[in-house]
Amino acid sequence: MVDVDDPRQTLAAAALASGRLALARSFRLHRPRGAFCHAGWCQQCQLVLPDGVRALACQIPSMGWVPQMPRDPRRSVGWIAEYLPPWFWERHQLRPEAWRQLCLEVMRRLSSALPLPPKSTAAASGAWTRERCDTLVVGGGRAGLIAARRLAELGQKVVLLEAERFGGVARFLPEDSGKVEELKAAAHRAGAVLQENTVCLGLYDGATIALALAPKGPQMIELSALVVAAGAYDRLPAFLGNDLPGIIGGRAFLRLAGAGVFTGRNRIGLYSDAASAPRLVATAAARGIKLNWIAGPGALPVTASPTYPNARLRRACGRGRITALEIAPGGRLACELLIMSLSQPAYELQMQAGRRAVLAGDPPCVRTIGPALLPLLEVGEADGTAGGSDFAQRVEAALTAWIADPQETAGMILDPPRLDEPDPRSILCHCEDVRVADCTGAIKDGFADIELLKRHTGAGTGPCQGKLCHPDLMACLARAARSPALPTQRPLLRPVRLDQLAGADDGA
Amino acid sequence: MAHDRADMVIIGAGIAGLALAWELHKRAPWRIIVLERRFSGYGSSMRNIGRVRAMQLTPELTRIAIAAQAKHARLSWELGRSTLFWRAGYALVLYDEDELELARGVRKMLYDLRLDVDLVEGRRTVERLPVLEGGATPVGALIRSDALVHHDAVMFAYRRACLAAGIVIREGVEATAILRAGGAAVGVAAGTNEISTALVVNAAGAWSGALSAKAGLTVPNMPLRREALVTEPSRPFMRTMVSFYRPVEGWFHQTLRGEVVMGVAPPNEPFGTELAASAKSLGRTARGILAKAPRLGGLRVVRQWAGLYDVTPDRKPLVGPVASLPGFVQLNGCNGRGFALFPVLAELLAQWLDEGRRPELLAPFDPNRFVGREGADMAMGDYYAGYRKCAGGSGITIAR
Numbered sequence: 001m002v003d004v005d006d007p008r009q010t011l012a013a014a015a016l017a018s019g020r021l022a023l024a025r026s027f028r029l030h031r032p033r034g035a036f037c038h039a040g041w042c043q044q045c046q047l048v049l050p051d052g053v054r055a056l057a058c059q060i061p062s063m064g065w066v067p068q069m070p071r072d073p074r075r076s077v078g079w080i081a082e083y084l085p086p087w088f089w090e091r092h093q094l095r096p097e098a099w100r101q102l103c104l105e106v107m108r109r110l111s112s113a114l115p116l117p118p119k120s121t122a123a124a125s126g127a128w129t130r131e132r133c134d135t136l137v138v139g140g141g142r143a144g145l146i147a148a149r150r151l152a153e154l155g156q157k158v159v160l161l162e163a164e165r166f167g168g169v170a171r172f173l174p175e176d177s178g179k180v181e182e183l184k185a186a187a188h189r190a191g192a193v194l195q196e197n198t199v200c201l202g203l204y205d206g207a208t209i210a211l212a213l214a215p216k217g218p219q220m221i222e223l224s225a226l227v228v229a230a231g232a233y234d235r236l237p238a239f240l241g242n243d244l245p246g247i248i249g250g251r252a253f254l255r256l257a258g259a260g261v262f263t264g265r266n267r268i269g270l271y272s273d274a275a276s277a278p279r280l281v282a283t284a285a286a287r288g289i290k291l292n293w294i295a296g297p298g299a300l301p302v303t304a305s306p307t308y309p310n311a312r313l314r315r316a317c318g319r320g321r322i323t324a325l326e327i328a329p330g331g332r333l334a335c336e337l338l339i340m341s342l343s344q345p346a347y348e349l350q351m352q353a354g355r356r357a358v359l360a361g362d363p364p365c366v367r368t369i370g371p372a373l374l375p376l377l378e379v380g381e382a383d384g385t386a387g388g389s390d391f392a393q394r395v396e397a398a399l400t401a402w403i404a405d406p407q408e409t410a411g412m413i414l415d416p417p418r419l420d421e422p423d424p425r426s427i428l429c430h431c432e433d434v435r436v437a438d439c440t441g442a443i444k445d446g447f448a449d450i451e452l453l454k455r456h457t458g459a460g461t462g463p464c465q466g467k468l469c470h471p472d473l474m475a476c477l478a479r480a481a482r483s484p485a486l487p488t489q490r491p492l493l494r495p496v497r498l499d500q501l502a503g504a505d506d507g508a
Numbered sequence: 509m510a511h512d513r514a515d516m517v518i519i520g521a522g523i524a525g526l527a528l529a530w531e532l533h534k535r536a537p538w539r540i541i542v543l544e545r546r547f548s549g550y551g552s553s554m555r556n557i558g559r560v561r562a563m564q565l566t567p568e569l570t571r572i573a574i575a576a577q578a579k580h581a582r583l584s585w586e587l588g589r590s591t592l593f594w595r596a597g598y599a600l601v602l603y604d605e606d607e608l609e610l611a612r613g614v615r616k617m618l619y620d621l622r623l624d625v626d627l628v629e630g631r632r633t634v635e636r637l638p639v640l641e642g643g644a645t646p647v648g649a650l651i652r653s654d655a656l657v658h659h660d661a662v663m664f665a666y667r668r669a670c671l672a673a674g675i676v677i678r679e680g681v682e683a684t685a686i687l688r689a690g691g692a693a694v695g696v697a698a699g700t701n702e703i704s705t706a707l708v709v710n711a712a713g714a715w716s717g718a719l720s721a722k723a724g725l726t727v728p729n730m731p732l733r734r735e736a737l738v739t740e741p742s743r744p745f746m747r748t749m750v751s752f753y754r755p756v757e758g759w760f761h762q763t764l765r766g767e768v769v770m771g772v773a774p775p776n777e778p779f780g781t782e783l784a785a786s787a788k789s790l791g792r793t794a795r796g797i798l799a800k801a802p803r804l805g806g807l808r809v810v811r812q813w814a815g816l817y818d819v820t821p822d823r824k825p826l827v828g829p830v831a832s833l834p835g836f837v838q839l840n841g842c843n844g845r846g847f848a849l850f851p852v853l854a855e856l857l858a859q860w861l862d863e864g865r866r867p868e869l870l871a872p873f874d875p876n877r878f879v880g881r882e883g884a885d886m887a888m889g890d891y892y893a894g895y896r897k898c899a900g901g902s903g904i905t906i907a908r
Contacts, residue, residue, distance in 0.1 A: 027741055027766070043740075054806065087589075090661070094584045097593075104594045104764060113741040113766040117806030119642060128791050204787045211787040220787055446671055447664070449547045449679065455554055455660040463740045463810050490811050491785065495740055499805035501794035 009259070011055075012038055012045050014062035016337075017261045021245035021321045022069050023047055023057050025112040028433040030078035032069065032320050034245030036340075036468075037234055038252035040163075041494065043463040044243075044430055052118045074110055078433075082425060086441035126217020128505035133159040133193070136210050136223040138200045138349060141168020142176065143380025143395045144229030145183035145194075150399045151227070152190035159221055160192055161212050163199045163494075168231050168380075169387070172255050173279070174286060176387075200230075202491025203352040207373040213496055217503045225375040225406060226353060230346035232381040236430075237342065237363045238472040240423040241316030243430050250276055250341025257287045262337070267292045269325055269335030271313065273363075274298035275386035276341045293333050295325070297342075297362050297418075308333075312420060313363075344471060346382045348489045357486035359474045364417030366471050366486060375406035384412075419479050428476070429469040431462020439476040450477065450485045460487065463495050510700060514541040514676075516707040517696045519683045519719060522553035523847055524839050525711035526666040527854035529675045530587075535862045540675050541705075543698055545682040549663040551713045552846060555783075555815030557736060557761075557769050558662070559749060560848040561598045561654035563625055565614055568824060568872040570621050572849060575869060579852040580657055589665035591657045594764055597748035598654035599637055601646050601800075607753050608648050615650060626651040639746040643800040656749060658764065659847055686723035686836070693723060693835035707861070709837045714781055714816030716826075716840035725833060727826065728878050729841050730779040732819045734771060735789040737812035739804075741766030750801070758796040760804070768807055772796035779819075785812040817844040826875040827853050828860065837861070838875035 012035035015023060022032035023045045035045035038058045045057040047067050057067070093103040133156075137148045140162025148160040165171060167180035188194060198214040207226070212219045234249025236242055248256075250272060262268060270291050272280055277294065278301050284291050294300055295308035311327040316338065318324065324334045344365045351357060353376050355368035367384060379395050381387065424437035434457045447456045450473070459473050460466030466473070466486075474484035516532065518525040521544035529540045544550065562577040564570040584590045602608055608629065615627045626636075629648040634640050636651060670677060678698070686708055687695035695704040712719045717729030742762070749761035760770035772793045790812060798805050818841050820826065826841040839857055842849050856867045 090590045090665075091588070092590075094588070094590060095582075097581055100584065100590070100593070101595060104592065108744055108764050108766070111741065111743060111766050113743050115743045116745040116803065119803050119805060202787075204784065206784075209787060211790070218787075218791065445668065447667075451547050451550070451554075452664075455549070456664055461811070463808070465810060490813055491787075492809060492811065495808035495810045497806060497808050498739065498794045498798060501790045501809065502798050502805070503791070503795075505788070505791045505795075507788075 009061055010038070010058050011060050011062040011065070011067070012058035013256050013259055013261050015057060015066055016248075016256070018066055020066055020069075023067055023245070025072065025075075026243070026430065026433045027111050027113040028078070029081055030072060030075045030112045031243055031427070031433065032245055033243060033430070034247075036236060036247060036252065037249050038255055041233065041464065041467055042430075043495070046114065046463075048114050052115075054114050054117045072112070074112060077110060082435075086438045125499050125501070125503040126215070127503040128218045128220065128507070129216070130220045130222075130507055131159070132222035133157045134223075135225040135227060136161070136221055137192075137227040137229055139168065139229035139231055139346070139380065139382065140166040140194065140196065141229060141231055141380055142170050142179065142183060142391065143382070144168070144227070145180070145187045146392060146395045147227045147229055147377070147379055147399055148192035148194065149183070149187040149190045150396070150403070152187065152192040154403065158192040160187065160194045161198045161200045162194070162196050165196055166194065169251055169254055172258060173283065174258075199494050200349065201493050201496065203349060204491065207353045211491065213500060218501055223374070226349065226377075228346060228349050228376065228378045228382045229380045230349065230382050232346060233344040233467055234340060235342035235344040235363065235365055235471065236340055236468055237313060237420075238422040238426040238428050238436055238475075239313040239315055240426045241318065241322070243427045244316050244318050244322040245320065246318070246322035246336060247316065247338045247340055250280055250339055253280060253339045253341070254283055257283050257289060262287075262289045266290075267334055267336045268339065269333055269337070270294045270339045270341065271325065271327075272296045272300070272339070272341035273343065274300065276343065277301055279387060280339065280341050292335060295327050295330060295333065315423065343381065343384075343386065344467070345378070345384045348493055350376060350378065351486065351489040352491070357474070358414065359417040359471065359478055359484045360414035362415065362418035364419065364471050364475050364478075366474065367412070367414055369412065369414075375402075377402040377406075417475065417478060419475055421479070422472075428472050429457070429459035429462065429466075431464050431468070432458040434459040434469070436472070436476065439473065440480065443476060443480045443482065448477065448480065448482045451487050453477070454487045465493070510702070512541070512701060512703040513539070514703055514705045515539045516541075516709060517683075517703050517705045518542045518709040518711050519696065520544065520711035520713055520716070521548040521677050521679065522551055522711065522713050523549070523663060523666065524713065524850040524854060525709070526663070526670050526677075527851050528709060528711060528839060528857060529670050530666055530673065531855045531858035532861065533670070533673045533675055535858055541703060542670070542675060542677045543681050543683050543696065544677060544679045547679050548667050548677060549660070551715070552815045552817070553663050553713070554660060555813055556659050556847045558657040558659040558847060559598070559654070559761075560593070560657055561652070562623055563598060563600070563618060563650065563652045563654055567617055567621060569845070570618060570623060572852065572869055572873075573845070574621065574623060576849045576852040577655060579855060580655060580848065583662065583665070583851055587665040587669045589661070589668060591662040591665050592764055593655055593657045595653045596656045596761065598652055599748045599750050600650040600753055601633065601637065601640070601750055602648050602753045603644060603646055603757070605647055611648060611650050623652070637748060637750060639750070639801050639803060642802045643798075651748065654749070656761065656763070657847075662847070683719065683722075686719075688724065688833070691834070693833055707835055707837055709839055711839045713840060713846065714818045716818055716838070720838070723833060723836055725830060725836070727838070727875075728821050729826070730819050731781045732779055732817040733777055733782050733814050734773055734817055734844065735785050735793070735812065735814045736769055736771040737790065737793055737809050739768045739807040740810050742768070742807065752800065757800070758793065760797055760801065768804060770797050781816060783814055783816065785814045818846065819843050821878070825849060825853060825873045827857055827870050827873040828866065828875050831876045832879070
């Protein structure tokens with residue numbers, strides 16, 4: 001899927017290095033947006049290249065071209081819209097019909113969505129293929145590679161799908177990157193089929209078939225068991241100004257740290273949970289990157305920088321880019337780049353496999369519980385833990401227990417969610433520009449079922465398919481004393497170009 | 509067991525059930541309870557694509573569809589919320605010279621019903637529908653200023669209006685049995701609850717056949733899965749909704765939000781209430797649509813889903829009281845047109861139930877028309893091919 005081998009050479013990384021943080025606009029409120037995840041899932045950095053093709057800035061090589069973001073008069077329209085109460089447009093312009101038609105035409109043209117890409121010149125799409133395996137391992141980081149080896153050694157037919165290159169986040173950590181080749185070779189020797197640049201798009205037919213998109217075309221893989229080793233997403237909680245360009249994820253920082261992107265930037269702030277803070281601080285120190293301050297919701301390592309443990313997020317300040325973060329206690333901390341290192345373990349495949357979503361932790365994130373339709377194991381960061389020196393041992397132990405009893409769902413202990421009260425104007429769903437107020441308003445109006453809430457507000461229906469907003473959507477329900485749940489997780493897990501799916505299918 | 513009383517119990521809080529509850533409430537202070545197994549709109553109401561077209565292929569359906577579109581046009585005002593009713597335009601595109609002959613017949617039939625439809629032929633087709641440039645060459649298209657609504661906006665407008673009117677919507681409650689006494693329906697059992705009522709309305713959409721069976725009736729309704737997918741939004745680049753004459757060739761349009769919705773039906777979909785989308789449909793839809801509109805190839809698919817048609821052998825709805833079971837009323841069987849038709853069908857049915865006289869427009873949709881031929885042939889395959897049989901008496905021949 002990824003055209004570049006090295007995320008540090010991407011257009012988004014180049015733009016970050018040159019201080020050009022805003023790369024796109026949200027299509028409804030026209031808010032400036034920049035790359036958050038630098039890994040191809042948050043969908044906030046989509047732009048049009050000089051040849052008219054639409055691409056994610058974090059998924060294409062920079063080639064020396066840096067995008068320009070001209071001022072857009074539509075931003076002032078969006079700015080007014082931000083202050084309108086929920087459902088303002090739904091209650092006005094109802095008649096006469098001609099007036100309503102005119103309003104719809106105007107509003108449809110105000111969208112900041114990108115133009116239709118030109119007809120792709122790519123060669124004919126790859127044909128659909130079919131295969132079967134005993135266990136499908138999704139995610140080719142360290143945990144996935146260990147799992148593939150262990151299961152293949154038992155004589156199972158194992159297929160491992162890695163969306164980018166093998167190694168996951170370990171590729172970018174100096175102390176771990178050396179181990180990746182070794183793990184890969186061991187898994188290969190054991191007989192596992194290892195596929196790079198192959199995205200798992202979802203489970204079908206009662207979780208008996210997985211669909212993947214490989215460089216050679218779409219693949220339908222029959223499976224009997226599933227290992228989710230897909231790691232974790234960077235979590236971006238709801239607070240005022242959370243969508244300002246200049247906020248990047250902790251994993252994005254780890255990916256880019258070695259690329260020299262951050263040198264010369266004088267004010268970098270880090271807001272991190274306790275589990276991942278040591279890893280980030282160590283990486284920054286190893287790369288000579290100065291962190292001006294460190295804050296977080298829990299305990300934090302002691303460093304030379306000012307440290308603000310047990311600090312809650314209040315708001316991010318700035319116009320068009322972040323200039324400061326307000327926390328309590330701690331007040332206003334200036335920064336030009338904010339690294340947001342909180343975790344949302346991958347959860348969609350587990351839900352497609354029949355598990356139920358619950359909200360847990362601080363800041364709250366989505367976790368899955370309950371029985372699955374097939375034997376299922378979460379390992380690595382997907383099980384909610386962060387890396388560490390005993391990472392490999394923990395993965396091995398989890399596999400040993402699962403191999404002994406694949407039906408046994410490990411008794412997970414989940415912390416109760418800690419619910420903050422974000423500002424009502426905070427952006428909850430970035431793709432669709434849904435504010436916290438829209439969700440709380442809908443719940444108050446009786447749309448308290450998650451399926452109704454999703455459809456009423458549009459939250460979670462944009463290109464990222466809820467990866468940025470699902471925990472906060474659940475938190476909205478929890479704050480209103482409703483049972484937090486997630487809507488049915490429909491495929492696809494990542495957006496896929498139509499022409500990539502159009503290959504011939506002998507089995508159709 | 510708890511007992512409850514109501515003037516009417518509507519089973520199914522989809523568009524049919526909520527629209528009927530709302531229309532009856534406007535006429536008289538009925539005590540109405542709407543039972544919904546999951547949540548309002550579960551099933552096809554929140555899975556459809558909101559096309560409201562007056563242009564149909566048979567005169568009976570066209571007559572009701574014209575009324576249905578007019579109803580949708582005034583619905584925003586009636587409900588006090590915008591349903592995003594938008595006259596985007598609709599084109600039925602043909603790729604076969606034989607089909608052009610059929611289209612001329614359809615156009616004449618529609619013209620006789622005072623529905624003005626453009627029939628463009630040859631090169632002018634692509635000029636009118638530039639999104640088809642570069643694809644297979646169409647021979648013509650029937651085009652009319654038909655409308656699109658946002659299905660969720662319509663559903664929520666109805667739901668808000670019903671809740672504000674004091675109509676009881678019990679979500680998460682399944683009607684487990686239809687209670688009968690003396691040859692008539694007298695109530696509904698819902699779990700541990702029993703509701704006595706004078707009228708039970710079957711508005712269960714794709715599950716209406718199964719519900720009729722619970723009431724001891726044999727009706728020929730069958731659920732049929734249809735799949736769709738949606739792309740990320742784009743700046744507006746097309747307006748007119750496109751359907752290819754044969755559904756196995758597909759349909760697509762750009763929504764107000766800028767997403768492109770599309771689908772291609774398989775030739776051999778089995779009947780059933782499977783609601784999960786299939787992986788195969790992704791490839792089928794991509795191949796089918798790109799063969800006709802290759803410019804869409806660079807758009808990214810973000811989500812896919814499936815909905816259910818409630819199919820009847822003659823492709824016409826069942827609306828009205830059941831003769832063999834007094835107290836039981838059908839409001840279903842719309843064959844994939846339910847979202848467009850139900851607001852007006854509910855309005856007419858409410859008039860019927862309230863005034864006791866059947867409105868003329870409902871005459872072709874008598875729910876008792878299958879009595880004695882419940883085993884009516886249900887050749888599916890190409891969905892429109894089913895018209896060949898039922899359009900026989902209407903003066904047009906639908907042939908391939």
